[in-house]
Structure formats: structure tokens, C-alpha cells
Amino acid sequence: MTRPDAPACGRADTETDAEAEAEALAELVRACPGVAGLSGGPFGTVATYLRGERVRGVSTGGDVVEVAIVATLERPLPETAEDVRQAVWKLTGGRPVNVRIDDVVEES
Amino acid sequence: MPDTMVNQTSAVPRARTQDGGSANPLVTDKGTTSIDDVVVAKIAGLAAREVSGVHAMGGGAARALGSMRGMVGGERSVAQGVSVEVGERQAAVDMDLVAEYGTAIPDLAAAVRRNVIAAVERMCGLEVTEVNIRVDDVHLPGQDRDKDREMGDGRREVIEQPEPRVQ
Numbered sequence: 362m363t364r365p366d367a368p369a370c371g372r373a374d375t376e377t378d379a380e381a382e383a384e385a386l387a388e389l390v391r392a393c394p395g396v397a398g399l400s401g402g403p404f405g406t407v408a409t410y411l412r413g414e415r416v417r418g419v420s421t422g423g424d425v426v427e428v429a430i431v432a433t434l435e436r437p438l439p440e441t442a443e444d445v446r447q448a449v450w451k452l453t454g455g456r457p458v459n460v461r462i463d464d465v466v467e468e469s
Numbered sequence: 470m471p472d473t474m475v476n477q478t479s480a481v482p483r484a485r486t487q488d489g490g491s492a493n494p495l496v497t498d499k500g501t502t503s504i505d506d507v508v509v510a511k512i513a514g515l516a517a518r519e520v521s522g523v524h525a526m527g528g529g530a531a532r533a534l535g536s537m538r539g540m541v542g543g544e545r546s547v548a549q550g551v552s553v554e555v556g557e558r559q560a561a562v563d564m565d566l567v568a569e570y571g572t573a574i575p576d577l578a579a580a581v582r583r584n585v586i587a588a589v590e591r592m593c594g595l596e597v598t599e600v601n602i603r604v605d606d607v608h609l610p611g612q613d614r615d616k617d618r619e620m621g622d623g624r625r626e627v628i629e630q631p632e633p634r635v636q
Contacts, residue, residue: 425500434512439494439594442502450499457500465508467515467547 382452383409383416386428389448390419395433395441400463402429407461426453429461438462493558494594504593506555510548513562513600516588517551520580522572524608526550528565556635560595567606578602598634 387399399418401407407429409416420427428449432441442460449458495502517523525532527550535549550565562585568577582600589597 432508434515434592437592437594438504438508439502443494443497446497446499446502457498459500460502462502462504462508464505465511 380411380416383411383419383421386419386421386426386449386452387416389452390428390430390445393441393444393448395436395438396445397431397433397466400429400431400461402427402461402463421453424456426456426458427461428458429463431464431466432462433468434465435468438465496557501557502594503557504555504595506553507548509553509555509560509562509589509593509595510551512588512592513553513564513585514547514549514551516584517564517566517581518547520577520584522569522577523566523581524569525567526565527567528603528605531565532567554635555595558596559598559635560589560593561598561600561634562589563601563603565603565605567608568604570607570609574604578604 390396390399401417405417407418407420407427409419409421418429420429426449428445430441430445432438442462445460446458495504514526517526527535531549535545539545552563554561564581564585566581568574581602585600586597589595
């Protein structure tokens with residue numbers, strides 16, 4: 362997810378980075394097999410807060426990256442979680458990735 | 470009945486002591502995986518329903534509420550009648566169910582227990598310490614609408630449980 366119109370000034374730059382990071386992570390997580398979607402976690406607290414919007418299900422603020430997902434039942438949940446962890450690993454800069462599975466949906 | 474209960478519970482894998490820490494697929498050095506209670510409850514509920522001879526899930530009140538919700542177009546929860554405790558490595562499951570008339574209830578309970586343990590251990594990577602099954606009612610063949618009156622003898626299996634069940 363590149364942003365061609367990223368402003369060059371310092372503060373906005375970090376903000377744009379955070380935004381790009383959160384959205385890129387969310388995109389990678391959604392693409393994993395066995396992931397039905399992102400979840401907000403309890404009370405919608407797993408989120409990255411950005412200017413004007415909020416990326417639900419990915420929290421990149423601290424020393425730990427937290428990802429909250431809704432999984433499907435087509436494969437074992439630890440495998441899904443491991444895939445999610447592998448998928449986002451490159452973008453997290455060596456921070457641990459905690460995966461929460463908040464809900465499951467049945468495949469009809 | 471009591472000695473069959475002992476046999477069934479002894480088939481449940483007991484808590485492994487601390488040596489198995491590295492085998493746990495949920496806690497890795499790259500981060501942890503936490504599985505919410507509702508996830509385990511849904512998987513256990515689905516696994517129990519798969520067993521032939523299980524007519525419905527849930528105690529009287531839950532079934533009444535569930536059928537009411539069905540009448541107003543709501544969706545019945547697959548986790549109805551299931552309550553779970555989930556720890557970092559282990560889970561314990563309690564469930565209420567209605568058996569079909571004509572099933573051997575201890576055998577049915579054993580089958581449900583086996584299926585629930587297999588499903589939760591495979592799908593969640595959690596060790597299941599116990600599955601307590603309460604057979605709340607029997608469903609008679611002619612009883613097409615699920616009344617919540619006490620129809621059968623309401624046989625029950627409840628295992629007394631020690632206090633902390635998950636680690």
C-alpha cells in the first residue's frame with residue numbers, strides 16, 4: 362500500500378507511516394486463509410487510531426502488535442494464527458505479534 | 470452409573486504438568502495466540518450437535534429463549550447450552566443437552582465427550598481437561614414441537630468439579 366501523495370514534512374510523515382503500516386497489516390491479515398475478517402476485540406479496543414479514521418483489528422502502537430480476527434472453521438485455529446503471524450512478520454520489525462481469535466463463522 | 474462416569478472421565482486427558490510448555494502451539498516466542506471463550510463454545514456446540522442422538526442443546530430456559538428468538542427471525546446460537554472456561558493452554562467445557570428417546574445416555578454422553586474433545590483439541594490447540602454433560606431432557610418421538618415441560622425422567626450426569634480447572 363503505497364501512498365504517492367505522502368507529504369514530506371516530519372510530523373505528517375510519521376502519521377502517514379503509521380497509517381500505511383496499519384492498513385498494510387490489515388490487508389495482509391485479511392488475505393490469510395482461514396481469516397473471515399478483522400474484529401475489534403472486546404469493546405472495539407483492538408484498533409489503530411489515526412487522523413480521521415480507525416483501523417479495526419490491528420493495534421500497532423506499542424511494543425507488541427496485536428491482531429484480532431474472526432476465523433473460519435475450515436482449518437485449525439493455531440494454523441490460521443501462525444499464518445497471520447508469518448504474514449505480518451516482515452512489517453512488524455521483530456515485535457511479537459499477538460493474535461486474538463475473537464469469533465468464528467461457519468462455512469455454509 | 471457412578472463407575473461408568475469414572476471410566477468416561479478417565480478417558481479425558483489429564484492436565485499435563487509443566488514439562489509440555491514447548492509443545493503448546495498457542496504460545497510462541499513470536500507472540501501468543503488467544504482464543505476467545507465464544508470460539509471454544511461454538512466449536513464445542515457444533516461438535517456435540519454432530520453426534521446422532523443429540524436432539525437439542527441448552528437447558529429449559531435457554532431453549533425457550535432460543536425458540537423465541539427463532540420465532541422473531543433471529544438466528545439460533547450454536548453456542549447455546551455450552552459454557553466454557555478457557556485458559557492459556559487448557560479449556561474445560563460444560564454443556565446441557567436434550568437426548569433423543571431411545572439412546573443409551575451414557576454411550577451418547579461418551580460419544581459427545583469424545584467428539585467435543587477431538588474438535589476443541591484439533592481446532593483450538595487447547596487441551597481439554599473435562600467435558601461435563603448434563604442431559605436435561607429426553608425428546609420423545611411424537612413430540613414434534615419442543616415443549617419445555619419435563620417430559621422424560623430428566624436423567625442427569627453432573628460431575629463435581631474441583632475449583633481451578635484451567636491453568
